[in-house]
Amino acid sequence: MQSAPSTTNVTSLLTPGEVATMFRVDPKTVTRWANAGKITAVRTLGGHRRFVETEIRGLLSTVPAQQG
Amino acid sequence: MQSAPSTTNVTSLLTPGEVATMFRVDPKTVTRWANAGKITAVRTLGGHRRFVETEIRGLLSTVPAQQG
DNA sequence: AACGATTGGGGTAATTCGGGAC
């Protein structure tokens, strides 16, 4: 149980394209998931979406074997 | 371009149709293999399956040795 | 202010899912 800092939040955000690549789907599909509330989306000031890496990786279950 | 996050999972995934074409079988058959646990399947948030390319390639040929 | 690339939104075709039977 490591306590994180207070004011600094080191949350890695992924772009729709990144998430789309991880799931092998179209970026538009990731947008659909966000609209459906299936994934948490952080909106930029311009309206673009950013996704929490930890959440995405958590959704990417089954832990496929590492290539190599 | 955004960036090249090293933390991003670089696992290549294939669609049922892709795997079906590689094995020269019906996509439905690939689904049966996944249901039987014969192959690892990663599900999208919509329920569609994605298969690990390395796993499929390994199944296609037991030993991907160099071939004339 | 300008540039290249990505994203968002809407709409339609293609693919995939799930079950049951032969």
Next chain:
DNA sequence: CTTGTCCGAATTACCCCAATCG
């Protein structure tokens, strides 16, 4: 025992173009 096809429904992919991102 395994595979391919049928049906209905859901999900996904690709088309357009304007806006946003870095």
